[in-house]
Amino acid sequence: MSKLPSDAPVQASTQATYDAYDADRPLLMRCACGQDHAPSEHDAATRMQSQDELSNDFIEASLVKAIFPQDSVRRRFLKAVGANTARAAIASLLPVGALQAMAQDRGPLEKKELKIGFIAITCASPLIMADPLGFYRKEGLSVQLNKTAGWALIRDKILNKEYDATHFLSPMPLAISMGLGSNQAPMKVASIQNTNGQAITLHLKHKDKRDPKQWKGFKFAVPFEYSMHNFLLRYYLAEHGVNPDTDVQIRVTPPPEMVANLRAGNIDGFLGPDPFNQRAVYDEVGFIHILSKEIWDGHPCCAFGLPESFIKENPNTYAALYRAILTASYMASLPKDRSLIAKVIAPTQYLNQPEAVLEQVLTGKFADGLGNIRNVPDRANFDPMPWQSMAVWMLTQMKRWGYIKGDINYRQIAEQVFLITDAKKYMSQVGFKPPEGAYRRFKVMGKDFDPSRPEEYLQGFAIQKSAAA
Known part of the structure; x- marks a missing residue:
């Protein structure tokens, strides 16, 4: 019998794990030690595999499937980089040791x-x-x-x-x-x-109105009355001498509707959650006036x-x-x-x-709608x-x-x-x-x-x- 490359048993085991995950059936892995076993020895070795390893394989499989939802693309990825490389990359993303520790602190679930x-x-x-x-x-x-x-x-x-x-x-x-x-x-x-993770976004027609004192009469949207968006917008306006109850209008608007309302001219701006600030820039209808972290960093x-x-x-x-x-x-x-x-x-x-x-929001390297590329890693x-x-x-x-x-x-x-x-x-x-x-x-x-x-x-x-x- 010809010998397999040293990575082959791990490759086979990893692929079997992903196949098992795809089929939504129990994860049963072959031994990945690189040694030949008699069937009985192999079964015993598999039964002795630690629960921690099974759990880690499950999480790795979940992550790879989330990144590459199509079977054919996922298989090409594993074949191209090799299982060891894939495992190393995934291990860098997950606090596996912490997950193992958490597994010890469990009780029967009352509701699944x-x-x-x-x-x-x-x-x-x-x-x-x-x-x-x-x-x-x-x-x-x-x-x-x-x-x-x-x-x-x-x-x-x-x-x-x-x-x-x-x-x-x-x-x-x-x-x-x-x-x-x-x-x-x-x-x-x-x-x-x-x-x-928030920002004040204004319609492009207001590019020349960067001083909040110029905003009297503006209509703003926030997602809800009991929101940090409402409180931060009010705080920001008031600090610039603009009374949020009398000098402007503040409307409650669901976040997914903010960009459309900005485009239609129903509002002049919004203090809203991402990704809609960045989406307004992406759709070329608005610009980011200020990130919320510039009002309160870490809010x-x-x-x-x-x-x-x-x-x-x-x-x-x-x-x-x-x-x-x-x-x-x-x-x-x-x-x-x-x-x-x-x-x-x-x-x-x-x-x-x-x-x-989403990548611009999460990485903090983004276009602001004013012709600038900004780099704010903790934007969110x-x-x-x-x-x-x-x-x-x-x-x-x-x-x-x-x-x-x-x-x-x-x-x-x-x-x-x-x-x-x-x-x-x-x-x-x-x-x-x-x-x-x-x-x-x-x-x-x-x-x-x-x-x-x-x-x-x-x-x-x-x-x-x-x-x-």
Whole structure:
């Protein structure tokens, strides 16, 4: 019998894994040690293969299939680069050691089939990519991702228990927990889905109006009242002496409709989530005036959350879901993987956007619509830490603009909704190094925010709802 090349057993084993994944049947691998075995010895060796190796092969297979969904293209890739090269590349993308550690912290799942809502924006990258990359399945979960038209519908479906968990705008769980704009129901923020990742985009006809003082009379769109987009736009306008309640109009518009409204002239601009800022540039109808990170670098945007009742009734399922989301967040947080993520989330069932648009957003190398190519690697970031100081800041802005009436206990609400202890526990398992504390301080447009003094901060603004009334 002629001897095979040294890579052949690994190549065969890897291809068998991918074939097994394609057929959606159990992953049964041949021995990859390079030695000949009698059939009985081979069977015994296969049975002795560690569960960790099986799990890693499953994740590798999931990743390759997500990148190359067509069988013929996938096979050509494996044949061209060789299995060892493919494995090395995939290992660089995944925190395999952390995944192995997480496998030790499991309990029987109370509920395996879950429905999760999302809006088709890059903010939801971790939640979305966990599906094609197999992270939900790795945790024993069968997840149905439901693309949803707008945030009000997201809110209604989570309240009606049509969704088990959902992609939220970060302020939404605070608002729902307080009964603002909806029936009251306790909601929890398990993790922040993304930081930064927004921009103020204006119609091309306003290229000569870069000073916000020139914007009086403008019509702006934001995705929802209880959104960082609304609060950051209001903050930015007010800091430039423009009263957002009297000098401009701010309209709630679903993100997928923002570019069309800009093109039609129904709005002059929007502070919206990506990829729609970049899509306006791509479609040659708008330009990026300022990235949201230039207003507050590291600000939260969207969150992953779920009802308190779900956590109490399904603690093991909750832990498994948390692990899957944070595993994806870890991968998304690595700049070197952004081009891959753009490819994974681009298809119709997810964002339905050109890969070129998503890659510009995620890599931070982008055209701004003004003739410039900018390089801002952290234009969008994926730090999942749900700082409770972020929640306090959101509450100050809700009160500033009249969404909250009367006195509130900022710290109590922040700690009830933002699950920082759970986040630190599971973040440490997937490769993140959780920072200390819960109330990190930060600056918004150069102004310090001290979360221990929210009322003092609030009273320092010259323009707010009470002054406009």
